[in-house]
Structures are given as structure tokens and as C-alpha cells.
Amino acid sequence: xxxxxxxxxxxxxxxxPAGEPLPxxxxxxxxxxxGEVYGFLGPNGAGxxxxxxxxxxxxxxxxxxxxVAGHDIRREPAAVRAAIGVTLQEAALDPLxxxxxxxxxxxxxxxxxxxxxxxxxxxxxxxxxxxxxxAARLGTYSGGMRRRLDLAMSLxxxxxxxxxxxPTTGLDPISRKVLWDEVRRLNTAGTTVFLTTQYxxxxxxxxxxxxxxxxGKLVAEGTPAELKxxxxxxxxxxxxxxxxxxxxxxxLLSRQRELxxxxxxVSICLQLEPGETALAPYVVALDQAGVNVDRIDLVxxxxxxxxxxxxxxxxxxxxxxxxGDAAAPSETDTTGTPHS
Amino acid sequence: xxxFARIVWAIAKRSIVRIAxxxxxxxxxxxxxxxxxxxxxxxxxxxxxxxxxxxxxxxxHFAVAxxxxxxxxxxxxxxxxxxxIDVDSGFFDRLIVAPVPRSAxxxxxxxxxxxxxxxxxxxxxxxxxxxxxxVRGGMAGVAVVMMLASxxxxxxGGLATALALRAQAQWVQGMFPIVFVVIFLSSAFFxxxxxxxxxxxxxxxxxxxxxxxxxxxxxxxxxNATIELKAFAVAAALTLVxxxxxVWSLRVRLxxx
Numbered sequence: 001x002x003x004x005x006x007x008x009x010x011x012x013x014x015x016x017p018a019g020e021p022l023p024x025x026x027x028x029x030x031x032x033x034x035g036e037v038y039g040f041l042g043p044n045g046a047g048x049x050x051x052x053x054x055x056x057x058x059x060x061x062x063x064x065x066x067x068v069a070g071h072d073i074r075r076e077p078a079a080v081r082a083a084i085g086v087t088l089q090e091a092a093l094d095p096l097x098x099x100x101x102x103x104x105x106x107x108x109x110x111x112x113x114x115x116x117x118x119x120x121x122x123x124x125x126x127x128x129x130x131x132x133x134x135a136a137r138l139g140t141y142s143g144g145m146r147r148r149l150d151l152a153m154s155l156x157x158x159x160x161x162x163x164x165x166x167p168t169t170g171l172d173p174i175s176r177k178v179l180w181d182e183v184r185r186l187n188t189a190g191t192t193v194f195l196t197t198q199y200x201x202x203x204x205x206x207x208x209x210x211x212x213x214x215x216g217k218l219v220a221e222g223t224p225a226e227l228k229x230x231x232x233x234x235x236x237x238x239x240x241x242x243x244x245x246x247x248x249x250x251x252l253l254s255r256q257r258e259l260x261x262x263x264x265x266v267s268i269c270l271q272l273e274p275g276e277t278a279l280a281p282y283v284v285a286l287d288q289a290g291v292n293v294d295r296i297d298l299v300x301x302x303x304x305x306x307x308x309x310x311x312x313x314x315x316x317x318x319x320x321x322x323x324g325d326a327a328a329p330s331e332t333d334t335t336g337t338p339h340s
Numbered sequence: 341x342x343x344f345a346r347i348v349w350a351i352a353k354r355s356i357v358r359i360a361x362x363x364x365x366x367x368x369x370x371x372x373x374x375x376x377x378x379x380x381x382x383x384x385x386x387x388x389x390x391x392x393x394x395x396x397x398x399x400x401h402f403a404v405a406x407x408x409x410x411x412x413x414x415x416x417x418x419x420x421x422x423x424x425i426d427v428d429s430g431f432f433d434r435l436i437v438a439p440v441p442r443s444a445x446x447x448x449x450x451x452x453x454x455x456x457x458x459x460x461x462x463x464x465x466x467x468x469x470x471x472x473x474x475v476r477g478g479m480a481g482v483a484v485v486m487m488l489a490s491x492x493x494x495x496x497g498g499l500a501t502a503l504a505l506r507a508q509a510q511w512v513q514g515m516f517p518i519v520f521v522v523i524f525l526s527s528a529f530f531x532x533x534x535x536x537x538x539x540x541x542x543x544x545x546x547x548x549x550x551x552x553x554x555x556x557x558x559x560x561x562x563x564n565a566t567i568e569l570k571a572f573a574v575a576a577a578l579t580l581v582x583x584x585x586x587v588w589s590l591r592v593r594l595x596x597x
Contacts, residue, residue: 056437060595082439092430096361097354108350109438111343137361153434 002070004161004192005032005055010064012050024050026216027064032194032209037187039207040196041303047216048196049089052165055194056086069161085154085162087147089169095139099130099149102138103156110157124152128182144175151182162186164195168202180206200303212307219310228301231309235260236270236282239295249291253282272298347440351448355422356455366456369414370463377407380529392534396560401473405556406528408464408485409548412457412493413519417512419453419493420500424509436594446586450497450579457493458486461555468559481558484568488555491575498582502589528552550574 009027016022025047032038042048053059055068057077066073069083093102100121107117125134128148133141141149147167154162164183168176183206187193197203203210204224212220212227220227238253240246246267253259253270262269270282279298286293308314359366381400388399396402426432435445465475465482475481496519504512526548527535535543543549554571557564 058433058437058594078439081437084437086434086437088430088433088437092434094354094358094426094429094431096358101354101357105350105354106434106438108346109435109440113346 002067003031004034004036005030005038005066005068005194007031007051007055007066008064010051010054010066011062012047012054012059013062023216025054025061028213028216028218029064030211030218030221032192035187035190035192036208037183037193037195037206039203039210040194040213041198041200041203041210041307042196042213043198046213048198048213049165050216051213052088052163052194052196056084056163057081082157083159083161085157085159087150087154087162087164087167089165093138093141093146093150096137098135098137099125099141100134102149103134103153106153106156112156120156124155127155128152129178142175144171144178147171147175147179148182151179155186159191161192161194164193166196166198169198176202200307204303210303212303212310214307214311220306224303227303227306231301231305233272233274233276234298234300235272236268236279237262237266237297237299238268238270238282238286238293239265240267240291241294242292245291248289249286249293252285252289252291256282256285344441344444347444348448348451351435351445352452352455355419355449355452358422359456365418366415369411369418369460372414373407373410373464374467376410377403384529387530390534393531394560397473400471401468401560402531402556403529404464404468404473405485405552405559406523408461408489408555409492409526409528409552410519410523411460411464412489413496413523413548414516415457415460416453416493416496416498417500417515417519419449419497420502420504420512420515421509423449423501423504424512427504428509436590442590442594443587446498446501446583446590449501450494450583450586453497454490454494457489460493461486461489465559473559475559477558477562481563484558484563485555488551488571488575491572491579492551492555495575495578495582498579498584498586502582502586505586505589505593522546522548523552526552547574547578551578 007028007030009029010025011023011027012025013021014024028047028051030038040048040051050059054061055066055073057073057080061074068080071079071083073080097105100118103121103124104117107120108114112120122131122134125131128151130145130149130152133145138146138149151164151167154164167183168179171179180202183193183195193206195203195206207224209221209223210227211218220230222230236257238249240249250259250268253268256270257273258271260269260271277298279296283293283296304314377400380403381398384399384403387393388396388402394402423432426435436442462482465485468474475485477484500512500515503515523529525539525542526546527543528548532540532543532549532553550570551574554568554575557567
């Protein structure tokens with residue numbers, strides 16, 4: 001049985017600063033099953049948005065094939081658009097319009113008559129808890145409210161497949177949680193969700209399966225648990241402020257387990273054996289050696305570890321991403337239209 | 341077909357509502373033609389004494405049509421700038437990701453500019469009446485002026501939308517001085533019969549001349565079937581061509597269907 005989204009060797013080239021071809025998406029293949037939440041994880045500029053724009057028919061692929069809801073994105077773009085809901089990056093909404101007006105406009109674009117469009121707009125405003133704000137112009141909405149309205153606009157025609165392109169980027173934790181709950185609710189109701197995100201915890205919390213993209217290539221794919229297991233065992237992170245006892249501890253522990261490069265703020269990082277979860281033997285050994293431990297943490301593998309294993313570097317934080325964007329060459333297609 | 345028309349009107353309505361909520365965006369397209377009208381009406385007041393100049397109350401009476409053409413052409417450019425803003429903000433992506441015919445998205449914008457132009461024309465006709473320059477063609481003349489003004493804005497709106505979909509906003513804004521040149525090389529502010537040399541030749545082949553004359557005739561004389569038919573034919577052809585170019589431009593931009 002075919003997947004709801006099937007992507008085979010999809011590619012999109014842009015022109016580099018000197019006119020040279022640069023692959024933004026480089027031969028990505030993936031499959032999303034019916035009713036699944038697929039998390040597409042990657043840092044800024046990795047190619048997430050470019051892939052989504054191709055799948056929702058906003059951008060023509062340079063190579064490869066893809067079907068969405070059984071329709072080829074090149075040959076049947078209108079059928080693809082009729083089957084999907086899309087929430088694009090940055091919640092591009094007209095600040096001069098009201099929430100009700102934008103939902104009504106979107107309903108009209110999907111073929112609803114005036115009265116039906118108005119009813120649908122009211123219904124969706126209630127669903128995303130914006131009934132009170134429905135008559136207010138978008139310019140007065142908070143970031144979280146705009147995102148919720150954006151999501152409501154993508155649900156006008158009750159699509160079976162929903163594309164959410166970084167829906168929580170820039171949102172505060174509470175607004176993010178509200179949106180996560182709505183995504184879960186939609187998925188429980190049967191909607192297949194393709195979610196791009198640059199937040200590890202978002203992919204971990206929402207996705208049934210995760211695809212990790214770096215530099216335009218899909219570098220890992222699986223359930224969050226599978227991906228973490230593939231990295232290996234948990235590790236022990238120990239912080240010891242006293243320099244003398246720190247050396248003693250390092251010497252003691254290095255005879256028991258392999259030592260890893262510790263992350264910032266951690267004195268010693270110890271690779272545990274697969275399945276090993278007990279702290280006590282190490283605490284006892286250090287205590288008997290007279291080492292005063294300031295902090296000890298058992299750290300399970302994360303998606304960041306998966307990213308590190310597959311790409312050779314840690315997943316960039318928000319600030320790293322911003323710096324990276326500033327330094328990166330802009331992606332420009334042949335029409336001169338920039339894409340993120 | 342009904343669904344198509346409903347979508348076109350929904351897009352047009354949004355353009356109109358946006359302008360109604362930010363009327364200051366229209367200031368340049370009223371201020372510039374109005375100031376130009378005031379200056380030329382003073383400076384060229386004696387032009388009406390030239391042999392062969394049409395019988396008018398004043399040069400102001402003659403030039404009101406030129407101001408309407410200027411204002412509605414600039415209004416058409418605003419349609420393109422509005423499209424550029426939607427493209428840059430990402431709102432346009434939201435429209436094109438909906439399962440709607442591409443031509444409806446373009447037609448809606450062009451129609452919106454055309455409807456706004458009706459208001460522009462009425463404002464100038466009211467201004468003319470206030471300063472002793474009545475519409476001699478009566479209510480039928482007013483209707484003709486409104487329709488031609490609407491088509492004039494729509495024709496430029498199509499062109500500016502086409503440009504906005506293929507280039508950046510600066511290119512659309514860069515059309516402002518070109519519009520002025522095209523108007524001054526037409527018969528919008530001076531009778532074609534009195535132009536000589538290259539100016540006469542250029543005005544003869546400048547489609548804006550025919551639209552301006554079609555707007556002017558009901559104001560200064562009354563309805564003349566030949567002049568109006570020419571004006572409507574030119575304005576409708578321009579609107580059709582530029583709108584088709586805009587639809588083509590959108591399809592090339594998307595490269596999908």
C-alpha cells in the first residue's frame with residue numbers, strides 16, 4: 001500500500017553567488033504513512049522548507065519524483081492542493097484584515113459560498129480559541145494567536161494531510177504547548193502531519209517518526225527511540241569543581257569505562273555500557289576514593305547525539321542558527337525568488 | 341464559473357478593504373496628479389486661447405481628464421506594489437497553495453484596482469464640479485468616465501502585477517517615472533490636433549492618448565461615439581493583454597501548471 005507522502009530522490013538546485021548550481025535538497029527519499037506525524041528535523045538552511053515547498057507545489061523540483069495523497073506533485077498539482085492543508089513558515093498573514101475575514105477568504109478560495117464560509121470561519125475561530133479576537137485586525141494579534149489562526153486557515157477544507165513548516169519557531173513555551181496539543185488532537189482525529197522543525201524536543205515530543213536533514217541530504221530516519229538507540233548507550237556526566245579530586249576521579253573512572261569529550265560545564269563524561277542505567281556503583285567508587293562530586297547526571301541519548309553521529313557536529317542552537325544564516329549565501333532560484 | 345467569479349470578487353474585495361483601512365497609501369496617487377493639475381492649470385491657462393483648442397471653461401476643465409488618467413495609472417501601479425508586498429510577506433504563497441485557478445488570483449487583483457479607480461474618477465469629477473468644470477456629458481458621461489478610468493487602472497494593474505510576480509518590488513516602484521513619461525508623450529494634457537513634429541507622431545501611437553481623449557470628451561463636450569469606441573477598444577485591449585501577461589507571469593513563476 002502506497003504511503004500518503006512518497007518522495008523518491010527529490011532534488012532542488014539553486015544558483016550560488018557565482019551562478020554555480022547549489023543543491024538545497026539533494027536526492028531525498030522518504031515515505032510517510034497514513035495517520036502518521038512525520039517530523040522533519042534540521043537546522044536553518046538544511047533544506048526543510050525547500051522540500052516542503054516542493055511537496056505543496058509551490059516550487060518545482062529539479063529532479064526526482066513525489067506523490068502526496070496519491071497525486072504526483074508535477075502532473076497533478078491542483079489535486080495535491082485540494083488534498084492538503086499548509087501552514088508556512090512565519091505565519092504570513094495580512095495585518096490589515098481580521099481573523100474572521102481571512103478565514104472567510106480562505107473558505108471562499110476552497111469553493112464555499114458566503115454563508116458557509118462565514119459559518120466555517122466562526123467554527124474554526126472557536127476551535128483555535130480565537131472567537132473573542134475574530135473581529136480584530138491581525139496587526140493586534142500576538143505571535144501565538146497568529147500561529148493558531150494560520151493553523152485554522154489550513155484546516156478550512158478538513159485536509160487529510162497537513163504540512164506544518166516550523167509552526168512553533170519564535171513562540172513562547174506556553175504558545176508552543178498549545179500548538180503541540182492541537183497537532184496531537186488533529187493527528188488523533190486521523191490527519192497525517194508532515195512537520196518540519198528546528199527544535200529537537202519538538203520532533204521528540206510530537207513525531208511518530210523523524211527524518212533528519214543536513215545540507216540537503218536525509219542523514220537519518222526512524223522513530224525517536226530507534227534513532228536514539230542507534231547512537232548507543234547512555235552516558236554519565238560528572239561535575240567536580242576541585243581540580244585535584246577531579247584528576248583522581250578521571251583516573252579512577254577511565255579504568256572502568258571509556259571517557260568522552262565532556263560538554264561545556266561538565267568535568268568528566270563517561271560512556272556507559274548498553275542497558276546500563278545504575279549510578280550507584282560509580283557514586284560509591286568515587287566516594288570511597290574520597291572524591292567530592294558536585295553533580296552527577298545520567299544522560300540518555302538524544303536526537304542531538306544522532307545528529308552528532310551522522311554529521312560530525314552538534315545540532316545548532318537558536319543563536320548558532322541565526323549566525324549561520326547571516327553568513328550563509330542566499331538561496332536564489334532561477335527566477336530570482338529567494339527561498340529559505 | 342460561479343465559483344470562479346466568487347473567488348475573483350473575494351480577492352478584489354480584499355484589495356478594496358486594504359485600501360479603505362489604509363487610505364494614506366493612496367495619498368501619492370491623489371496628491372501628485374492634483375498638484376500637477378493645479379500647477380498646469382495656472383501656468384497653461386492661456387493655452388485655451390490657441391486657435392483650434394477645444395471650447396472649454398478653462399484649461400483646468402480640459403486637464404481634469406489628464407489628472408484622472410495620471411491618478412488611475414498610478415493606482416494601477418499600486419496594484420503591482422500590493423502584489424509585491426504579498427509576495428515578500430509570504431501571503432501570496434497562502435493564496436497560491438489553495439486549489440484555485442491562477443487566473444482568478446490575477447483577475448481579482450486587477451478588478452480590485454479597477455473598482456478603486458471608479459472612486460478616484462468620482463473624486464476628480466467632484467473636484468472639477470467644485471471649481472466650475474462640469475461634466476457636459478451628464479450622468480451618461482460620468483458613467484463613461486468611470487468605466488474608462490477603471491479600465492485604465494486595470495490595464496496598468498495587469499502590467500504591474502506581471503512585473504511584481506517576476507521581479508522585486510523596486511522594479512514596480514521604478515515604473516512610476518515611466519508612467520509620467522508615457523502620459524506626457526500622450527495627448528492627456530494637450531490636444532493631439534495641436535501637437536506637431538515627433539510629439540504628434542508619438543501621441544498618435546500612444547494608447548494612453550485614446551484613453552485620455554475618451555475620458556476628456558464627456559467632460560468638456562459630451563459623448564462622441566467614435567472617440568468613446570476607440571477609447572474603450574484601446575483600454576479593453578490593453579487590459580486584456582496585460583492581464584494575460586500577468587497570468588502567464590504567475591504560471592512561469594510557479595512553473596507547475
